[in-house]
Amino acid sequence: MSAEASVERSAEELETALRELPRLGTLVKDRAYRQIWRFEAAGRAMFLKFYPRDLQRFKRLVRGSPALREFNRLQWLQKAGVPAPHVRSLLVGFSINGRKGDAVLLDAIEPSAQLDHYLNDLELRGEPVREHRQLVEKVIELVYQLGAAGLGHSDLHLGNLLLHQGDVYLLDGYAVRRGGLRTKDVMLLGHSARRYATTADLYRGWRELVPGTAMPRANGASARLYRKFLERVRGENQYFGRIEADDGWRGEYFKQIKFSRRWSRASQMKFTREDWQAAWPDLLQRIQSDQLSVIKRSRSGDVLEGDVVLGGRPIQLIVKRPRRKFWYRHLNSLGRPSRAMRTWIKAWKLFIRNFPCEWPMLVMEKRSLGYVSDSILVMEKMEGRQLATFDLNALDAEPRRTLFRRLGRTLRKLEEFGFTHFDSKSTNWIIRDEDEFTGPLPILIDVDGVRHYRWTAFGIDRLLRSMREHPQYTPADSLELCLGYAPRARLVREESAVLSPLPPGEG
Numbered sequence: 001m002s003a004e005a006s007v008e009r010s011a012e013e014l015e016t017a018l019r020e021l022p023r024l025g026t027l028v029k030d031r032a033y034r035q036i037w038r039f040e041a042a043g044r045a046m047f048l049k050f051y052p053r054d055l056q057r058f059k060r061l062v063r064g065s066p067a068l069r070e071f072n073r074l075q076w077l078q079k080a081g082v083p084a085p086h087v088r089s090l091l092v093g094f095s096i097n098g099r100k101g102d103a104v105l106l107d108a109i110e111p112s113a114q115l116d117h118y119l120n121d122l123e124l125r126g127e128p129v130r131e132h133r134q135l136v137e138k139v140i141e142l143v144y145q146l147g148a149a150g151l152g153h154s155d156l157h158l159g160n161l162l163l164h165q166g167d168v169y170l171l172d173g174y175a176v177r178r179g180g181l182r183t184k185d186v187m188l189l190g191h192s193a194r195r196y197a198t199t200a201d202l203y204r205g206w207r208e209l210v211p212g213t214a215m216p217r218a219n220g221a222s223a224r225l226y227r228k229f230l231e232r233v234r235g236e237n238q239y240f241g242r243i244e245a246d247d248g249w250r251g252e253y254f255k256q257i258k259f260s261r262r263w264s265r266a267s268q269m270k271f272t273r274e275d276w277q278a279a280w281p282d283l284l285q286r287i288q289s290d291q292l293s294v295i296k297r298s299r300s301g302d303v304l305e306g307d308v309v310l311g312g313r314p315i316q317l318i319v320k321r322p323r324r325k326f327w328y329r330h331l332n333s334l335g336r337p338s339r340a341m342r343t344w345i346k347a348w349k350l351f352i353r354n355f356p357c358e359w360p361m362l363v364m365e366k367r368s369l370g371y372v373s374d375s376i377l378v379m380e381k382m383e384g385r386q387l388a389t390f391d392l393n394a395l396d397a398e399p400r401r402t403l404f405r406r407l408g409r410t411l412r413k414l415e416e417f418g419f420t421h422f423d424s425k426s427t428n429w430i431i432r433d434e435d436e437f438t439g440p441l442p443i444l445i446d447v448d449g450v451r452h453y454r455w456t457a458f459g460i461d462r463l464l465r466s467m468r469e470h471p472q473y474t475p476a477d478s479l480e481l482c483l484g485y486a487p488r489a490r491l492v493r494e495e496s497a498v499l500s501p502l503p504p505g506e507g
Helices: 003-018 057-063 064-080 114-127 130-148 183-193 197-207 220-230 275-289 328-332 337-352 399-418 457-468 475-485 492-499
Strands: 026-028 033-041 044-052 088-095 099-107 152-153 161-164 167-170 177-178 240-244 249-254 293-298 301-310 313-322 360-370 371-380 431-432 441-446
Touching: 003 033, 044 064, 044 088, 057 064, 064 088, 064 099, 064 130, 064 152, 099 328, 114 161, 130 152, 130 161, 130 167, 130 183, 130 197, 183 220, 220 337, 240 275, 249 275, 275 301, 275 313, 275 360, 275 371, 313 337, 328 399, 337 360, 337 371, 399 441, 399 457, 399 475, 457 475
Parallel strands: none
Antiparallel strands: 026 033, 033 044, 044 099, 088 099, 152 177, 161 167, 240 249, 249 360, 293 301, 301 313, 313 371, 360 371, 431 441
16 A cells, blocks of 8 residues: 555544544543543544533633643643643534534553552552652653743643653643743642652752742642632532431532542442432431440440441441530530531541541531531541550561651641641551551541641640550650651650650659
């Protein structure tokens, strides 16, 4: 076959694939403002980004065609030599299933994976990131190239970086702009990478990308994204939903999370309103008839243990039903979320900041004339044992040091984020120690004791005093706990003695 015939045949195959895209292609992503299709033509994999015209008309009138904007910006990246998908053409007036819009045609980079998905999948499988240092260097190099070309990116996060055969590519061009890299671009990337990067990685990236300045202690991009996430936990969206029962109970439930966690089975599952509507009446009946196991019962409320079947799969639960212990609690509850709802929100505040904690699944409230008369919080039961009864002597020396360093580090990080755990005693930690990948992992439970203000050293002092009751706890463990809390402090032994002096004869 001649070269001209081969080109003509390839063009015909591409035209056929575009004309019959719903039949021959695969819809990879479907959003109201954009669809992404994958298809093959002439032995080549391609992507088509389709922007319908029937939505966001005012925005299109002000900013112009989003497809044209994407096309132009990908061309900027190509001319600047920034690794990115090769853009082939702009299709104006393109239609899919009778819906008219504009589209951008790209060459696919395969095999590949979005960097955040790649790292999360390794974590879930319990595999280390062996090329960690190389990935850090590749990401820094790509962002440096972007800034050196006089370009910036207002949506710079790991989900917009593509990993292909050890190289990193900038996936989308819609957020590229002229004017160079801005500090907030780097801060957004730092927020996205924080879960996987070390402190040294973050400092190295800051020195390369924002030279001559000190890295801020607080990330402004994080605060905005935290608020955005918390707006979802009490609404109807992709990750959370609302549920109402016939007997006046109503509340919010967890559907799914984009990136699940290795230490939580519930985070790796998906739940629907139908699942909870079927399970809630039976669960409520068992709570009211006292059929669940009692963990704790006091004037301030009940803590119960049981299970429930959701979507045909059983899952172990912790059920909390708070009560108002003092008369004035009835007054200060007016116009305020219930204690169960506040704990629900606190748990998600900790999750979004990457703290392992008990996983919230459902919160329900019953109101009378707008006043919360009863509330129930349902959490996943965390696998492991309470720190108070954990067999410390079963751990080798290094895992034992790791455990106490992590406990101290968790309390320090809480304070760095502006929190204090006022009830950080040993019964409020679950230790997950059967994971060879993570080692002994402390998980926060009873997060109701966390307050969103800082009281320096209160949390570690509470834990140090509580650990004295553990028969296997030693002064060496106390030192490691303090080292985790204050890794840069001098005279750590003296500091630990000041925070919580050991009884005579144990120093």
